Amino acid sequence: MVLVYLSMIEGPEDRNKFEIVYQQYKSLMYYVAYRILREERDAEDAVHNAFVRIAEHIDKISEPVCPKTRAFVVLIAVSYTHLRAHE
Numbered sequence: 001m002v003l004v005y006l007s008m009i010e011g012p013e014d015r016n017k018f019e020i021v022y023q024q025y026k027s028l029m030y031y032v033a034y035r036i037l038r039e040e041r042d043a044e045d046a047v048h049n050a051f052v053r054i055a056e057h058i059d060k061i062s063e064p065v066c067p068k069t070r071a072f073v074v075l076i077a078v079s080y081t082h083l084r085a086h087e
Contacts, residue, residue: 020064029077046081
């Protein structure tokens with residue numbers, strides 16, 4: 001699945017940064033989405049959409065593993081989770 005996101009990103013440095021973010025936060029993002037939606041498929045969709053958004057804005061992340069990045073990815077996951085909940 002990560003290859004889909006990486007194909008959206010130009011440059012090896014940004015791809016590497018995204019891979020780190022993906023590995024570090026995918027479980028947390030799913031946990032957050034599932035706790036809100038209580039539906040596995042909907043949580044997966046919300047996380048997928050969140051990662052698409054992160055890939056589009058990977059340049060906004062300076063340090064892949066830090067509290068600021070953690071807050072950023074969780075905020076995006078929550079946003080897409082709420083969008084999914086209101087569909």
